[in-house]
Amino acid sequence: MLKQLTTEAHLVLKRLHNLGETDLQWEHSKEAEHGDVSTAVALRLAKQLGNSPREIAQGIADVLSQSDLVEKCEVAGAGYVNIWVKPAVLVAALCEIEKECVPRKKHTAHPIIIDYSQPNIAKPLGIHHILSTVIGQTLGNLYEHNGNTVVRWNYMGDWGTQFGKLAIAFEKWGTKPARDCSIDEMLELYVRFHQEAEKDETLEDSARGSFKKLEEGDVELRKFWEDVVQVTKASLGDTYRRLNVHFDLDTGESYYEGKMMPIIEEGLQKSVFKKGEKEALIAEFPEYQNMPPAIVMKGDGATIYMTRDLAAMHDRIERFHPDSILYVVDVAQSLYFKQLFAIVDQLEWTLPRLEHVFFGRMRFADKSMSTRKGNILKLEHVLDEAVARASEIIAERGDSIQTDDPADLAEMMGIGSIAYGILSQNRKMDMVFDWDKMLSFEGNSAPYLQYSHARARSVLRKADAVGDMPVGVINTLTPNERQLLLTLLRYGNVLSDTLDEHLPHKLANYLYELCQCFNAFYNTDTIVQADEPARSLRLFLTRVTADVLRSGAALLTIRVPDRM
Numbered sequence: 001m002l003k004q005l006t007t008e009a010h011l012v013l014k015r016l017h018n019l020g021e022t023d024l025q026w027e028h029s030k031e032a033e034h035g036d037v038s039t040a041v042a043l044r045l046a047k048q049l050g051n052s053p054r055e056i057a058q059g060i061a062d063v064l065s066q067s068d069l070v071e072k073c074e075v076a077g078a079g080y081v082n083i084w085v086k087p088a089v090l091v092a093a094l095c096e097i098e099k100e101c102v103p104r105k106k107h108t109a110h111p112i113i114i115d116y117s118q119p120n121i122a123k124p125l126g127i128h129h130i131l132s133t134v135i136g137q138t139l140g141n142l143y144e145h146n147g148n149t150v151v152r153w154n155y156m157g158d159w160g161t162q163f164g165k166l167a168i169a170f171e172k173w174g175t176k177p178a179r180d181c182s183i184d185e186m187l188e189l190y191v192r193f194h195q196e197a198e199k200d201e202t203l204e205d206s207a208r209g210s211f212k213k214l215e216e217g218d219v220e221l222r223k224f225w226e227d228v229v230q231v232t233k234a235s236l237g238d239t240y241r242r243l244n245v246h247f248d249l250d251t252g253e254s255y256y257e258g259k260m261m262p263i264i265e266e267g268l269q270k271s272v273f274k275k276g277e278k279e280a281l282i283a284e285f286p287e288y289q290n291m292p293p294a295i296v297m298k299g300d301g302a303t304i305y306m307t308r309d310l311a312a313m314h315d316r317i318e319r320f321h322p323d324s325i326l327y328v329v330d331v332a333q334s335l336y337f338k339q340l341f342a343i344v345d346q347l348e349w350t351l352p353r354l355e356h357v358f359f360g361r362m363r364f365a366d367k368s369m370s371t372r373k374g375n376i377l378k379l380e381h382v383l384d385e386a387v388a389r390a391s392e393i394i395a396e397r398g399d400s401i402q403t404d405d406p407a408d409l410a411e412m413m414g415i416g417s418i419a420y421g422i423l424s425q426n427r428k429m430d431m432v433f434d435w436d437k438m439l440s441f442e443g444n445s446a447p448y449l450q451y452s453h454a455r456a457r458s459v460l461r462k463a464d465a466v467g468d469m470p471v472g473v474i475n476t477l478t479p480n481e482r483q484l485l486l487t488l489l490r491y492g493n494v495l496s497d498t499l500d501e502h503l504p505h506k507l508a509n510y511l512y513e514l515c516q517c518f519n520a521f522y523n524t525d526t527i528v529q530a531d532e533p534a535r536s537l538r539l540f541l542t543r544v545t546a547d548v549l550r551s552g553a554a555l556l557t558i559r560v561p562d563r564m
């Protein structure tokens with residue numbers, strides 16, 4: 001519809017002002033009195049053409065008023081052109097939106113690599129991991145839906161001094177082999193190491209020495225490390241499944257153990273790396289104002305996270321030839337990624353698009369949830385709590401909630417509320433974890449989205465109808481029909497905007513707005529008992545609403561029920 005309008009508007013501008021292709025942008029009007037769509041193109045062309053904006057706008061409006069697409073066209077304000085589209089055109093355009101609910105065919109040879117979640121081995125997922133995990137998964141879902149090839153990568157912290165610490169802890173206080181321990185028991189030993197290290201400074205040196213032995217190939221430490229990795233991966237799998245999160249690769253830092261020295265040698269040959277304090281290798285960034293040097297290898301020859309990340313990026317580029325590599329990581333690592341990207345630029349590699357998709361910190365409305373020193377607020381426990389609270393809500397509402405499987409609905413609501421509660425907030429800002437808002441049936445929440453979807457499906461069941469497009473011509477629309485139609489027609493643009501800016505909250509907030517529009521329509525316009533052709537139109541609107549809600553929710557990792 002907008003493409004047709006744009007084409008006709010360009011023809012008008014060519015005819016009236018001898019203009020070729022012009023940057024003609026349409027805005028979806030927020031107020032009914034401002035039309036369905038509007039453009040400010042006259043304001044942008046006024047200086048170029050030497051005419052007043054209103055004069056240019058009036059010329060456009062006069063011609064477009066005669067279009068087969070347009071019901072009414074008016075000039076408003078300083079030079080806006082407001083357009084009301086014919087009902088039949090709007091309804092026909094809705095068929096195109098249905099296509100947006102289906103993933104596009106793969107159209108790219110070069111994949112998008114998304115590095116997210118990044119847990120540390122030997123530790124359970126903490127509540128803070130929910131941010132990277134659901135944001136990264138959502139971006140992967142959006143790219144895949146768009147037809148891109150995606151490599152979802154869980155780059156685990158399965159190497160480094162932490163293993164030296166854990167090895168020393170097992171040696172001093174462990175009571176059984178690592179393979180027989182739970183991840184919680186490993187965490188207890190790791191926490192104890194730090195507690196004891198505050199009293200005995202030699203423990204930190206022992207841990208560094210232990211990790212160096214691991215890097216050098218100590219057989220016993222290698223076996224210990226393998227057992228720890230296996231126990232951890234088995235433990236994390238259940239939590240990821242509950243979150244509807246999956247990965248294509250879980251290759252961690254350890255994979256690059258033997259791939260780092262060629263990078264170091266290349267950096268030395270190109271004079272990108274040089275000796276710093278205590279014989280450490282560093283990279284400097286004179287072309288970047290106020291960017292401090294970055295250490296790429298310790299003075300004793302031990303590797304660090306930066307060393308492994310350089311090797312990982314080189315491997316990803318050589319192996320996958322990606323279009324982009326996205327790192328979904330806390331805003332606190334912004335300097336680190338600026339340094340990483342600057343180093344590979346200095347190394348003069350042929351680079352894909354690199355982006356640090358950062359997110360803010362998490363704050364808790366319930367202060368008792370704040371992490372205490374030595375403890376991790378486990379994500380698994382938070383999910384269990386969310387499901388338990390959802391179960392209580394289902395029980396309290398009694399017969400007003402319809403379900404054959406209360407346990408599955410509680411899981412759907414509880415897990416969905418956590419994911420949606422994060423994704424509906426701007427990732428660039430600090431985010432607030434608030435139980436009441438997340439589990440509300442009224443506000444911008446997963447239960448509200450889930451209930452709205454179930455309501456739409458219920459209408460279709462009562463009507464015993466699929467909700468196909470109406471056969472007859474639709475000449476009139478009620479205000480709520482028109483508003484719902486216009487909101488549905490924005491779905492494709494919302495998906496594009498969300499993906500372009502990597503901002504999942506744009507999709508979440510659109511789904512919330514769609515729920516509001518549908519519920520306003522449901523409460524004012526008779527659907528099942530309406531006369532034709534209104535009945536067919538309203539069932540069609542109901543079905544497309546349900547399809548868009550299901551599609552959008554799935555992209556946000558959220559399941560929606562057909563009955564609730």
